[in-house]
Amino acid sequence: MSEVTVLKIGGSVLTDRSKERTLKLREINRIAKEIASVGVRDLIIVHGAGSFGHPQAKRFDLDVPGKCSYETIIIHNVVKELNRIFIEKLAENGMLVVPVHPLNCTISREGRLENMMTDQIRLMLKNDIVPVFHGDVIMDRIWGRAILSGDQIVAHIAKCLNAGRVGIGTNVDGIMDGKKVMDVITPEEFCGVKKLLKGSKDVDVTGGMASKANELFKLAEEGISSHVFNASKKGLVINFLSGERNFGTIIRGD
Numbered sequence: 001m002s003e004v005t006v007l008k009i010g011g012s013v014l015t016d017r018s019k020e021r022t023l024k025l026r027e028i029n030r031i032a033k034e035i036a037s038v039g040v041r042d043l044i045i046v047h048g049a050g051s052f053g054h055p056q057a058k059r060f061d062l063d064v065p066g067k068c069s070y071e072t073i074i075i076h077n078v079v080k081e082l083n084r085i086f087i088e089k090l091a092e093n094g095m096l097v098v099p100v101h102p103l104n105c106t107i108s109r110e111g112r113l114e115n116m117m118t119d120q121i122r123l124m125l126k127n128d129i130v131p132v133f134h135g136d137v138i139m140d141r142i143w144g145r146a147i148l149s150g151d152q153i154v155a156h157i158a159k160c161l162n163a164g165r166v167g168i169g170t171n172v173d174g175i176m177d178g179k180k181v182m183d184v185i186t187p188e189e190f191c192g193v194k195k196l197l198k199g200s201k202d203v204d205v206t207g208g209m210a211s212k213a214n215e216l217f218k219l220a221e222e223g224i225s226s227h228v229f230n231a232s233k234k235g236l237v238i239n240f241l242s243g244e245r246n247f248g249t250i251i252r253g254d
């Protein structure tokens with residue numbers, strides 16, 4: 001296996017977060033084409049839930065600890081709809097993709113991912129298959145169930161597979177200090193930068209940029225760098241997959 005690349009596409013990129021269960025179909029098409037056009041090997045894709053999960057989870061109070069209920073399954077099913085549509089578009093562009101539903105292979109403890117089965121992921125990569133994960137509701141040892149963000153999945157899988165490259169496509173130009181994009185953030189700066197980070201402006205149950213960056217800072221402490229960039233801007237997914245570095249924010253792990 002060569003170097004693993006983990007690419008996350010935010011739910012804010014693939015869906016209209018102002019309206020429940022609303023796709024940005026043109027964007028889904030464009031992103032699928034961009035990913036397929038580069039043809040990176042050993043690629044793992046993760047996507048967020050956007051309006052296929054956040055507003056529903058908020059309505060059912062799934063963002064507070066609680067037992068697994070019928071509503072939990074509704075959220076799982078709605079985010080799977082988005083996963084199916086994204087996968088279909090990737091497949092239409094010639095990619096060999098399979099869905100990976102975290103509910104079936106992952107458990108958490110008090111909201112933190114504790115264990116994920118990854119042997120099947122390694123075998124998929126070995127067979128040139130691209131696994132496509134999504135944010136999900138999963139079984140939690142203590143709470144009963146918990147919401148698992150795509151960002152937590154990225155950090156976990158990148159660490160388990162010792163990823164060479166980690167890209168986080170979102171709907172802003174990177175980690176912002178006011179109106180300015182921060183080009184690079186080094187471990188010495190993590191503490192100070194945390195003060196600049198807030199949640200999402202949309203209905204959100206996973207903490208927006210604050211939680212996203214937190215996961216990436218922890219990943220950096222394990223020695224793995226990541227790159228936050230605007231996947232809503234045409235061409236930037238291609239640029240990331242092609243190895244360009246002169247855009248967005250690099251979170252330095254070394």
Ligand SMILES: Nc1ncnc2c1ncn2[C@@H]1O[C@H](COP(=O)(O)OP(=O)(O)O)[C@@H](O)[C@H]1O
Nearest residue numbers: 010011012170175176196197198200201208209
């Ligand atoms: N310092 C910051 N830099 C960038 N984005 C920030 C910052 N603080 C808060 N945000 C918010 O976080 C959002 C990105 O997180 P989120 O909405 O969860 O996106 P995604 O769908 O990619 O997970 C941005 O659109 C922005 O509103």
Ligand SMILES: [Mg+2]
Nearest residue numbers: 010048206208
């Ligand atoms: Mg988010």
